[in-house]
Amino acid sequence: MKTSYELETLKWAQEIEDYVIGIRRDLHRHPEIGLHEVRTIKVVTEELSKLGIDYEIVPDGGIIGFIDGNQAGKTLILRADLDALPMKEEATNLKMKKVVVSNTDEAAHTCGHDGHTAMLLGAAKILSQHKDKVKGRVLLAFEQGEEMGGGIFNLLKRLCEIGADGVWGIHLKSDMPTGKISVEAGPRMAASFSFNVVIKGKSGHGSRPDLSVAPLDCFTDFYSNLKAMRLSSLDPYKTITYSIGTINSGTAINIIPESLQFSGTARYLDFEQGAHAANEFKRILEKVCELHHCTFEFITEPKECDLIVSNQKDCAQLAIAAVEGAVGVNALHSTPAWMASESFAFYEKYFPGVFAFVGIQNIEKGIGAEHHNVYFDIDEDALKLGVAATVQYTINFLDNENQIEFTPDKRDIKSLFVENGFAQLVRH
Structure with missing residues:
Protein backbone atom coordinates (compact mmCIF):
# COMPACT_ATOMS: atom_id res chain seq x y z
CA MET A 1 0.00 0.00 0.00
CA ALA A 190 31.53 2.46 -18.26
CA ALA A 191 35.02 3.33 -17.19
CA SER A 192 37.38 4.18 -20.00
CA PHE A 193 40.95 4.81 -21.02
CA SER A 194 42.19 6.77 -24.01
CA PHE A 195 45.30 6.36 -26.10
CA ASN A 196 47.23 8.61 -28.45
CA VAL A 197 50.23 7.04 -30.18
CA VAL A 198 52.86 8.06 -32.71
CA ILE A 199 54.43 5.28 -34.78
CA LYS A 200 57.75 6.29 -36.32
CA GLY A 201 59.21 4.68 -39.43
CA LYS A 202 61.51 5.96 -42.16
CA SER A 203 60.39 8.36 -44.86
CA GLY A 204 61.02 7.68 -48.52
CA HIS A 205 59.84 8.20 -52.10
CA GLY A 206 56.87 6.28 -53.42
CA SER A 207 58.99 4.86 -56.23
CA ARG A 208 61.27 2.99 -53.79
CA PRO A 209 59.22 1.75 -50.84
CA ASP A 210 61.92 -0.83 -50.20
CA LEU A 211 64.20 1.97 -49.01
CA SER A 212 61.69 3.24 -46.45
CA VAL A 213 59.85 1.90 -43.41
CA ALA A 214 56.16 2.67 -43.78
CA PRO A 215 54.43 3.42 -40.46
CA LEU A 216 51.10 2.74 -42.18
CA ASP A 217 52.06 -0.91 -42.72
CA CYS A 218 52.94 -1.14 -39.04
CA PHE A 219 49.68 0.46 -38.01
CA THR A 220 47.48 -1.77 -40.17
CA ASP A 221 49.17 -4.84 -38.71
CA PHE A 222 48.69 -3.48 -35.20
CA TYR A 223 45.05 -2.65 -35.91
CA SER A 224 44.38 -6.19 -37.14
CA ASN A 225 45.91 -7.57 -33.96
CA LEU A 226 43.92 -5.08 -31.87
CA LYS A 227 40.66 -6.30 -33.41
CA ALA A 228 41.73 -9.89 -32.79
CA MET A 229 42.42 -9.08 -29.12
CA ARG A 230 38.70 -9.34 -28.37
CA LEU A 231 38.71 -13.00 -29.42
CA SER A 232 42.17 -14.09 -28.37
CA SER A 233 42.81 -12.29 -25.08
CA LEU A 234 39.71 -10.79 -23.48
CA ASP A 235 37.05 -12.45 -21.36
CA PRO A 236 33.91 -12.70 -23.56
CA TYR A 237 31.68 -12.52 -20.47
CA LYS A 238 32.96 -9.08 -19.48
CA THR A 239 31.75 -6.23 -21.67
CA ILE A 240 34.36 -4.04 -23.36
CA THR A 241 34.43 -1.85 -26.47
CA TYR A 242 37.38 -0.13 -28.12
CA SER A 243 37.81 1.92 -31.23
CA ILE A 244 40.17 4.14 -33.19
CA GLY A 245 38.94 7.72 -33.48
CA THR A 246 41.71 9.52 -35.40
CA ILE A 247 44.49 8.60 -37.84
CA ASN A 248 46.87 11.20 -39.23
CA SER A 249 49.80 10.62 -41.54
CA GLY A 250 51.45 11.89 -44.68
CA THR A 251 51.78 15.14 -46.62
CA ALA A 252 51.95 14.15 -50.30
CA ILE A 253 50.79 11.33 -52.56
CA ASN A 254 54.28 10.27 -53.56
CA ILE A 255 56.01 10.41 -50.17
CA ILE A 256 56.01 7.56 -47.69
CA PRO A 257 55.60 9.43 -44.37
CA GLU A 258 58.00 9.37 -41.49
CA SER A 259 55.30 8.87 -38.86
CA LEU A 260 51.66 8.08 -38.21
CA GLN A 261 49.57 9.22 -35.25
CA PHE A 262 46.41 7.49 -34.07
CA SER A 263 44.12 7.81 -31.06
CA GLY A 264 41.03 6.21 -29.60
CA THR A 265 39.31 4.91 -26.49
CA ALA A 266 38.38 1.70 -24.71
CA ARG A 267 35.34 1.38 -22.44
CA TYR A 268 34.54 -1.42 -20.02
CA LEU A 269 32.36 -2.47 -17.09
CA ASP A 270 34.95 -4.54 -15.25
CA PHE A 271 38.19 -3.07 -13.92
CA GLU A 272 40.26 -6.23 -14.40
CA GLN A 273 39.10 -6.47 -18.00
CA GLY A 274 40.11 -2.86 -18.58
CA ALA A 275 43.53 -3.41 -16.99
CA HIS A 276 44.13 -6.51 -19.11
CA ALA A 277 43.11 -4.65 -22.28
CA ALA A 278 45.50 -1.77 -21.53
CA ASN A 279 48.39 -4.17 -20.93
CA GLU A 280 47.60 -6.19 -24.06
CA PHE A 281 47.39 -3.01 -26.13
CA LYS A 282 50.92 -2.04 -25.06
CA ARG A 283 52.29 -5.57 -25.51
CA ILE A 284 50.87 -5.90 -29.04
CA LEU A 285 52.06 -2.43 -30.04
CA GLU A 286 55.60 -3.16 -28.87
CA LYS A 287 55.78 -6.50 -30.68
CA VAL A 288 54.30 -5.23 -33.95
CA CYS A 289 56.55 -2.18 -34.04
CA GLU A 290 59.56 -4.40 -33.44
CA LEU A 291 58.47 -6.68 -36.30
CA HIS A 292 58.14 -3.72 -38.69
CA HIS A 293 61.36 -2.00 -37.55
CA CYS A 294 59.36 0.95 -36.23
CA THR A 295 59.40 2.76 -32.93
CA PHE A 296 56.50 4.27 -31.04
CA GLU A 297 55.83 7.06 -28.59
CA PHE A 298 52.85 7.55 -26.31
CA ILE A 299 51.31 11.00 -26.26
CA THR A 300 48.64 9.46 -24.05
CA GLU A 301 49.50 6.03 -22.69
CA PRO A 302 46.56 3.63 -22.18
CA LYS A 303 45.98 3.40 -18.43
CA GLU A 304 43.08 1.58 -16.87
CA CYS A 305 40.85 3.40 -14.38
CA ASP A 306 38.27 2.11 -11.92
CA LEU A 307 35.64 4.81 -12.47
Whole structure:
Protein backbone atom coordinates (compact mmCIF):
# COMPACT_ATOMS: atom_id res chain seq x y z
CA MET A 1 0.00 0.00 0.00
CA LYS A 2 1.36 3.42 -0.91
CA THR A 3 2.12 5.93 1.82
CA SER A 4 0.70 9.44 1.66
CA TYR A 5 4.14 10.69 0.61
CA GLU A 6 4.15 8.38 -2.39
CA LEU A 7 0.63 9.33 -3.37
CA GLU A 8 1.54 13.01 -3.28
CA THR A 9 4.97 13.05 -4.91
CA LEU A 10 3.79 12.79 -8.51
CA LYS A 11 1.01 15.28 -7.82
CA TRP A 12 3.55 17.78 -6.51
CA ALA A 13 5.68 17.25 -9.63
CA GLN A 14 2.67 17.73 -11.90
CA GLU A 15 1.82 20.98 -10.13
CA ILE A 16 5.22 22.46 -10.99
CA GLU A 17 5.59 20.85 -14.43
CA ASP A 18 5.29 24.19 -16.23
CA TYR A 19 8.00 25.63 -13.97
CA VAL A 20 10.41 22.79 -14.81
CA ILE A 21 9.70 22.96 -18.54
CA GLY A 22 10.15 26.74 -18.48
CA ILE A 23 13.57 26.42 -16.84
CA ARG A 24 14.59 23.74 -19.31
CA ARG A 25 13.59 25.83 -22.32
CA ASP A 26 15.34 28.91 -21.00
CA LEU A 27 18.58 27.01 -20.45
CA HIS A 28 18.25 25.37 -23.85
CA ARG A 29 17.98 28.73 -25.60
CA HIS A 30 21.08 30.00 -23.79
CA PRO A 31 23.58 27.10 -23.67
CA GLU A 32 27.09 27.55 -22.29
CA ILE A 33 30.03 25.17 -22.56
CA GLY A 34 32.03 23.83 -19.63
CA LEU A 35 33.52 26.35 -17.17
CA HIS A 36 31.79 29.18 -19.04
CA GLU A 37 28.34 28.65 -17.51
CA VAL A 38 28.05 32.26 -16.33
CA ARG A 39 24.43 32.87 -17.26
CA THR A 40 23.45 29.32 -16.32
CA ILE A 41 24.85 29.75 -12.82
CA LYS A 42 23.04 33.07 -12.52
CA VAL A 43 19.75 31.42 -13.47
CA VAL A 44 20.21 28.60 -10.97
CA THR A 45 21.29 30.81 -8.07
CA GLU A 46 18.44 33.25 -8.70
CA GLU A 47 15.96 30.38 -8.57
CA LEU A 48 17.51 29.04 -5.36
CA SER A 49 17.23 32.51 -3.83
CA LYS A 50 13.56 32.72 -4.82
CA LEU A 51 13.00 29.39 -3.09
CA GLY A 52 14.75 30.58 0.06
CA ILE A 53 17.53 28.00 -0.39
CA ASP A 54 21.00 28.94 0.82
CA TYR A 55 23.82 28.16 -1.58
CA GLU A 56 27.50 28.60 -2.23
CA ILE A 57 29.34 28.88 -5.53
CA VAL A 58 32.38 26.64 -5.85
CA PRO A 59 34.82 28.36 -8.24
CA ASP A 60 35.37 26.20 -11.34
CA GLY A 61 33.17 23.60 -9.73
CA GLY A 62 29.55 24.60 -9.63
CA ILE A 63 26.89 25.36 -7.06
CA ILE A 64 25.89 23.65 -3.82
CA GLY A 65 22.44 24.39 -2.41
CA PHE A 66 21.39 23.48 1.14
CA ILE A 67 17.96 22.27 2.23
CA ASP A 68 17.68 21.38 5.91
CA GLY A 69 14.63 19.40 6.94
CA ASN A 70 12.61 19.94 10.08
CA GLN A 71 14.24 16.88 11.63
CA ALA A 72 17.88 15.95 12.04
CA GLY A 73 19.16 13.01 10.04
CA LYS A 74 21.41 11.89 7.21
CA THR A 75 22.62 13.93 4.24
CA LEU A 76 21.91 13.15 0.59
CA ILE A 77 23.52 14.75 -2.48
CA LEU A 78 21.28 15.37 -5.49
CA ARG A 79 23.41 16.06 -8.54
CA ALA A 80 22.81 17.67 -11.94
CA ASP A 81 25.16 19.01 -14.63
CA LEU A 82 25.12 22.51 -16.14
CA ASP A 83 27.13 22.54 -19.34
CA ALA A 84 26.26 22.26 -23.02
CA LEU A 85 28.31 20.95 -25.93
CA PRO A 86 30.38 23.09 -28.36
CA MET A 87 28.27 22.31 -31.42
CA LYS A 88 25.39 23.53 -33.53
CA GLU A 89 22.07 21.68 -33.36
CA GLU A 90 19.45 21.23 -36.04
CA ALA A 91 16.11 23.05 -35.67
CA THR A 92 14.30 19.76 -36.23
CA ASN A 93 14.43 16.42 -34.50
CA LEU A 94 13.95 13.14 -36.37
CA LYS A 95 10.48 14.10 -37.53
CA MET A 96 9.44 17.67 -36.81
CA LYS A 97 10.50 21.10 -35.59
CA LYS A 98 11.83 21.19 -32.03
CA VAL A 99 9.89 23.16 -29.43
CA VAL A 100 13.05 25.04 -28.49
CA VAL A 101 16.43 25.55 -30.19
CA SER A 102 19.73 27.09 -29.13
CA ASN A 103 20.07 30.77 -30.00
CA THR A 104 23.74 30.31 -30.94
CA ASP A 105 25.68 28.15 -33.38
CA GLU A 106 28.51 27.83 -30.86
CA ALA A 107 26.83 25.64 -28.25
CA ALA A 108 23.81 23.37 -27.78
CA HIS A 109 22.24 21.20 -25.10
CA THR A 110 22.38 17.98 -27.11
CA CYS A 111 22.95 15.71 -24.14
CA GLY A 112 20.09 16.70 -21.84
CA HIS A 113 21.87 18.69 -19.15
CA ASP A 114 19.29 21.44 -19.47
CA GLY A 115 16.70 18.86 -18.46
CA HIS A 116 18.86 17.57 -15.60
CA THR A 117 19.25 21.05 -14.12
CA ALA A 118 15.57 21.85 -14.57
CA MET A 119 14.53 18.62 -12.84
CA LEU A 120 16.84 19.28 -9.91
CA LEU A 121 15.45 22.78 -9.49
CA GLY A 122 11.97 21.27 -9.61
CA ALA A 123 12.87 18.76 -6.92
CA ALA A 124 14.43 21.56 -4.87
CA LYS A 125 11.22 23.58 -5.16
CA ILE A 126 9.14 20.69 -3.83
CA LEU A 127 11.56 19.72 -1.06
CA SER A 128 11.91 23.32 0.12
CA GLN A 129 8.11 23.56 0.35
CA HIS A 130 7.78 20.27 2.24
CA LYS A 131 10.60 20.36 4.77
CA ASP A 132 8.39 18.44 7.16
CA LYS A 133 8.96 15.41 4.91
CA VAL A 134 12.74 15.87 4.92
CA LYS A 135 14.47 14.01 7.74
CA GLY A 136 17.98 15.34 7.43
CA ARG A 137 19.78 17.46 4.87
CA VAL A 138 19.78 17.71 1.09
CA LEU A 139 22.77 19.04 -0.86
CA LEU A 140 21.91 20.27 -4.34
CA ALA A 141 25.05 19.81 -6.47
CA PHE A 142 25.06 21.57 -9.85
CA GLU A 143 28.27 20.51 -11.62
CA GLN A 144 30.15 22.62 -14.13
CA GLY A 145 31.94 21.21 -17.15
CA GLU A 146 30.79 17.59 -16.92
CA GLU A 147 31.45 16.98 -20.61
CA MET A 148 35.11 17.90 -20.33
CA GLY A 149 35.65 17.09 -16.65
CA GLY A 150 36.23 20.72 -15.76
CA GLY A 151 34.31 21.09 -12.52
CA ILE A 152 34.18 17.71 -10.83
CA PHE A 153 37.41 18.00 -8.82
CA ASN A 154 36.59 21.25 -7.01
CA LEU A 155 32.93 20.40 -6.52
CA LEU A 156 33.59 16.90 -5.19
CA LYS A 157 36.32 18.19 -2.89
CA ARG A 158 33.89 20.66 -1.33
CA LEU A 159 31.15 18.04 -1.01
CA CYS A 160 33.54 15.71 0.80
CA GLU A 161 34.44 18.53 3.18
CA ILE A 162 30.76 19.05 3.93
CA GLY A 163 30.05 15.33 4.17
CA ALA A 164 27.16 13.18 2.98
CA ASP A 165 25.72 9.69 3.30
CA GLY A 166 24.64 9.10 -0.29
CA VAL A 167 24.27 10.54 -3.78
CA TRP A 168 21.56 10.51 -6.46
CA GLY A 169 21.82 11.57 -10.08
CA ILE A 170 19.73 11.40 -13.24
CA HIS A 171 20.57 11.11 -16.90
CA LEU A 172 17.90 11.42 -19.57
CA LYS A 173 18.21 8.55 -22.05
CA SER A 174 17.30 8.81 -25.71
CA ASP A 175 16.80 5.09 -26.37
CA MET A 176 14.37 4.52 -23.48
CA PRO A 177 10.67 5.34 -23.95
CA THR A 178 9.14 8.25 -22.11
CA GLY A 179 7.49 6.99 -18.95
CA LYS A 180 10.25 4.50 -18.15
CA ILE A 181 12.93 4.82 -15.45
CA SER A 182 15.87 2.48 -14.86
CA VAL A 183 17.44 2.27 -11.40
CA GLU A 184 18.62 -1.34 -11.24
CA ALA A 185 21.69 -2.32 -9.24
CA GLY A 186 25.13 -2.86 -10.72
CA PRO A 187 27.17 -1.21 -13.49
CA ARG A 188 25.31 1.57 -15.32
CA MET A 189 28.04 3.44 -17.21
CA ALA A 190 31.53 2.46 -18.26
CA ALA A 191 35.02 3.33 -17.19
CA SER A 192 37.38 4.18 -20.00
CA PHE A 193 40.95 4.81 -21.02
CA SER A 194 42.19 6.77 -24.01
CA PHE A 195 45.30 6.36 -26.10
CA ASN A 196 47.23 8.61 -28.45
CA VAL A 197 50.23 7.04 -30.18
CA VAL A 198 52.86 8.06 -32.71
CA ILE A 199 54.43 5.28 -34.78
CA LYS A 200 57.75 6.29 -36.32
CA GLY A 201 59.21 4.68 -39.43
CA LYS A 202 61.51 5.96 -42.16
CA SER A 203 60.39 8.36 -44.86
CA GLY A 204 61.02 7.68 -48.52
CA HIS A 205 59.84 8.20 -52.10
CA GLY A 206 56.87 6.28 -53.42
CA SER A 207 58.99 4.86 -56.23
CA ARG A 208 61.27 2.99 -53.79
CA PRO A 209 59.22 1.75 -50.84
CA ASP A 210 61.92 -0.83 -50.20
CA LEU A 211 64.20 1.97 -49.01
CA SER A 212 61.69 3.24 -46.45
CA VAL A 213 59.85 1.90 -43.41
CA ALA A 214 56.16 2.67 -43.78
CA PRO A 215 54.43 3.42 -40.46
CA LEU A 216 51.10 2.74 -42.18
CA ASP A 217 52.06 -0.91 -42.72
CA CYS A 218 52.94 -1.14 -39.04
CA PHE A 219 49.68 0.46 -38.01
CA THR A 220 47.48 -1.77 -40.17
CA ASP A 221 49.17 -4.84 -38.71
CA PHE A 222 48.69 -3.48 -35.20
CA TYR A 223 45.05 -2.65 -35.91
CA SER A 224 44.38 -6.19 -37.14
CA ASN A 225 45.91 -7.57 -33.96
CA LEU A 226 43.92 -5.08 -31.87
CA LYS A 227 40.66 -6.30 -33.41
CA ALA A 228 41.73 -9.89 -32.79
CA MET A 229 42.42 -9.08 -29.12
CA ARG A 230 38.70 -9.34 -28.37
CA LEU A 231 38.71 -13.00 -29.42
CA SER A 232 42.17 -14.09 -28.37
CA SER A 233 42.81 -12.29 -25.08
CA LEU A 234 39.71 -10.79 -23.48
CA ASP A 235 37.05 -12.45 -21.36
CA PRO A 236 33.91 -12.70 -23.56
CA TYR A 237 31.68 -12.52 -20.47
CA LYS A 238 32.96 -9.08 -19.48
CA THR A 239 31.75 -6.23 -21.67
CA ILE A 240 34.36 -4.04 -23.36
CA THR A 241 34.43 -1.85 -26.47
CA TYR A 242 37.38 -0.13 -28.12
CA SER A 243 37.81 1.92 -31.23
CA ILE A 244 40.17 4.14 -33.19
CA GLY A 245 38.94 7.72 -33.48
CA THR A 246 41.71 9.52 -35.40
CA ILE A 247 44.49 8.60 -37.84
CA ASN A 248 46.87 11.20 -39.23
CA SER A 249 49.80 10.62 -41.54
CA GLY A 250 51.45 11.89 -44.68
CA THR A 251 51.78 15.14 -46.62
CA ALA A 252 51.95 14.15 -50.30
CA ILE A 253 50.79 11.33 -52.56
CA ASN A 254 54.28 10.27 -53.56
CA ILE A 255 56.01 10.41 -50.17
CA ILE A 256 56.01 7.56 -47.69
CA PRO A 257 55.60 9.43 -44.37
CA GLU A 258 58.00 9.37 -41.49
CA SER A 259 55.30 8.87 -38.86
CA LEU A 260 51.66 8.08 -38.21
CA GLN A 261 49.57 9.22 -35.25
CA PHE A 262 46.41 7.49 -34.07
CA SER A 263 44.12 7.81 -31.06
CA GLY A 264 41.03 6.21 -29.60
CA THR A 265 39.31 4.91 -26.49
CA ALA A 266 38.38 1.70 -24.71
CA ARG A 267 35.34 1.38 -22.44
CA TYR A 268 34.54 -1.42 -20.02
CA LEU A 269 32.36 -2.47 -17.09
CA ASP A 270 34.95 -4.54 -15.25
CA PHE A 271 38.19 -3.07 -13.92
CA GLU A 272 40.26 -6.23 -14.40
CA GLN A 273 39.10 -6.47 -18.00
CA GLY A 274 40.11 -2.86 -18.58
CA ALA A 275 43.53 -3.41 -16.99
CA HIS A 276 44.13 -6.51 -19.11
CA ALA A 277 43.11 -4.65 -22.28
CA ALA A 278 45.50 -1.77 -21.53
CA ASN A 279 48.39 -4.17 -20.93
CA GLU A 280 47.60 -6.19 -24.06
CA PHE A 281 47.39 -3.01 -26.13
CA LYS A 282 50.92 -2.04 -25.06
CA ARG A 283 52.29 -5.57 -25.51
CA ILE A 284 50.87 -5.90 -29.04
CA LEU A 285 52.06 -2.43 -30.04
CA GLU A 286 55.60 -3.16 -28.87
CA LYS A 287 55.78 -6.50 -30.68
CA VAL A 288 54.30 -5.23 -33.95
CA CYS A 289 56.55 -2.18 -34.04
CA GLU A 290 59.56 -4.40 -33.44
CA LEU A 291 58.47 -6.68 -36.30
CA HIS A 292 58.14 -3.72 -38.69
CA HIS A 293 61.36 -2.00 -37.55
CA CYS A 294 59.36 0.95 -36.23
CA THR A 295 59.40 2.76 -32.93
CA PHE A 296 56.50 4.27 -31.04
CA GLU A 297 55.83 7.06 -28.59
CA PHE A 298 52.85 7.55 -26.31
CA ILE A 299 51.31 11.00 -26.26
CA THR A 300 48.64 9.46 -24.05
CA GLU A 301 49.50 6.03 -22.69
CA PRO A 302 46.56 3.63 -22.18
CA LYS A 303 45.98 3.40 -18.43
CA GLU A 304 43.08 1.58 -16.87
CA CYS A 305 40.85 3.40 -14.38
CA ASP A 306 38.27 2.11 -11.92
CA LEU A 307 35.64 4.81 -12.47
CA ILE A 308 32.63 2.67 -13.36
CA VAL A 309 29.21 4.14 -12.55
CA SER A 310 27.52 1.42 -10.51
CA ASN A 311 24.30 1.55 -8.53
CA GLN A 312 24.86 0.32 -4.98
CA LYS A 313 22.48 -2.57 -4.29
CA ASP A 314 20.84 -1.21 -1.11
CA CYS A 315 20.36 2.21 -2.67
CA ALA A 316 18.99 0.60 -5.83
CA GLN A 317 16.33 -1.15 -3.75
CA LEU A 318 15.35 2.18 -2.22
CA ALA A 319 15.23 3.67 -5.72
CA ILE A 320 13.07 0.85 -7.09
CA ALA A 321 10.61 1.42 -4.24
CA ALA A 322 10.72 5.17 -4.90
CA VAL A 323 9.94 4.84 -8.61
CA GLU A 324 7.25 2.24 -8.01
CA GLY A 325 5.66 4.31 -5.27
CA ALA A 326 5.84 7.72 -6.92
CA VAL A 327 5.36 6.91 -10.61
CA GLY A 328 4.08 3.33 -10.68
CA VAL A 329 5.43 -0.18 -11.10
CA ASN A 330 4.99 0.04 -14.89
CA ALA A 331 7.57 2.83 -14.98
CA LEU A 332 10.35 0.49 -13.85
CA HIS A 333 12.52 -0.45 -16.80
CA SER A 334 15.52 -2.70 -17.26
CA THR A 335 18.18 -1.56 -19.70
CA PRO A 336 21.77 -2.61 -20.43
CA ALA A 337 24.60 -0.51 -19.09
CA TRP A 338 25.48 2.52 -21.19
CA MET A 339 29.04 2.25 -22.50
CA ALA A 340 29.63 6.00 -22.30
CA SER A 341 31.47 7.43 -19.28
CA GLU A 342 30.23 9.86 -16.64
CA SER A 343 31.82 11.93 -13.87
CA PHE A 344 29.13 10.58 -11.52
CA ALA A 345 31.57 7.71 -10.97
CA PHE A 346 33.78 10.07 -8.95
CA TYR A 347 30.95 10.76 -6.48
CA GLU A 348 30.35 7.05 -6.04
CA LYS A 349 33.91 6.55 -4.84
CA TYR A 350 32.98 8.34 -1.62
CA PHE A 351 29.18 8.05 -1.36
CA PRO A 352 26.83 5.11 -2.08
CA GLY A 353 24.76 6.13 -5.04
CA VAL A 354 22.12 5.61 -7.67
CA PHE A 355 22.33 6.94 -11.20
CA ALA A 356 18.85 6.82 -12.69
CA PHE A 357 18.11 6.69 -16.41
CA VAL A 358 14.90 8.51 -17.37
CA GLY A 359 13.50 7.71 -20.81
CA ILE A 360 12.78 10.54 -23.27
CA GLN A 361 12.17 8.60 -26.48
CA ASN A 362 8.89 9.39 -28.26
CA ILE A 363 8.73 8.12 -31.84
CA GLU A 364 5.51 9.97 -32.63
CA LYS A 365 7.17 13.26 -31.70
CA GLY A 366 10.36 12.41 -33.59
CA ILE A 367 12.37 12.19 -30.38
CA GLY A 368 14.99 9.47 -30.13
CA ALA A 369 18.19 10.71 -31.75
CA GLU A 370 21.31 9.73 -29.85
CA HIS A 371 22.96 12.06 -27.36
CA HIS A 372 25.52 14.51 -28.82
CA ASN A 373 23.59 14.30 -32.10
CA VAL A 374 22.37 17.42 -33.95
CA TYR A 375 18.82 15.98 -33.98
CA PHE A 376 18.78 15.19 -30.24
CA ASP A 377 15.60 16.32 -28.50
CA ILE A 378 13.79 15.82 -25.19
CA ASP A 379 10.24 14.68 -24.62
CA GLU A 380 9.37 17.17 -21.91
CA ASP A 381 6.60 14.87 -20.62
CA ALA A 382 9.38 12.87 -18.95
CA LEU A 383 10.64 15.72 -16.77
CA LYS A 384 7.90 15.55 -14.14
CA LEU A 385 8.61 11.83 -13.73
CA GLY A 386 12.28 12.54 -13.03
CA VAL A 387 11.28 15.18 -10.49
CA ALA A 388 8.86 12.83 -8.74
CA ALA A 389 11.43 10.01 -8.61
CA THR A 390 14.07 12.38 -7.22
CA VAL A 391 11.80 13.70 -4.47
CA GLN A 392 10.58 10.23 -3.52
CA TYR A 393 14.09 8.78 -3.45
CA THR A 394 15.20 11.66 -1.23
CA ILE A 395 12.41 10.96 1.25
CA ASN A 396 13.02 7.20 1.15
CA PHE A 397 16.78 7.51 1.57
CA LEU A 398 16.60 9.95 4.46
CA ASP A 399 13.90 7.88 6.19
CA ASN A 400 15.83 4.62 5.75
CA GLU A 401 17.34 3.34 9.00
CA ASN A 402 18.84 0.13 7.60
CA GLN A 403 22.57 -0.16 7.15
CA ILE A 404 23.85 0.55 3.63
CA GLU A 405 26.76 -1.69 2.69
CA PHE A 406 29.45 0.64 1.41
CA THR A 407 33.17 1.25 1.89
CA PRO A 408 34.39 4.65 0.66
CA ASP A 409 37.62 4.89 -1.30
CA LYS A 410 40.55 5.40 1.04
CA ARG A 411 42.46 7.66 -1.35
CA ASP A 412 42.30 11.42 -1.03
CA ILE A 413 40.60 13.12 -3.95
CA LYS A 414 43.80 14.29 -5.63
CA SER A 415 45.28 10.78 -5.53
CA LEU A 416 42.05 9.32 -6.91
CA PHE A 417 42.22 11.61 -9.92
CA VAL A 418 45.95 11.22 -10.54
CA GLU A 419 46.00 7.43 -10.18
CA ASN A 420 43.11 7.09 -12.61
CA GLY A 421 44.84 9.18 -15.27
CA PHE A 422 42.96 12.43 -14.66
CA ALA A 423 45.74 14.61 -13.26
CA GLN A 424 44.73 17.30 -15.76
CA LEU A 425 41.40 17.70 -13.94
CA VAL A 426 43.02 18.53 -10.59
CA ARG A 427 42.36 22.19 -9.84
CA HIS A 428 43.40 24.50 -7.05
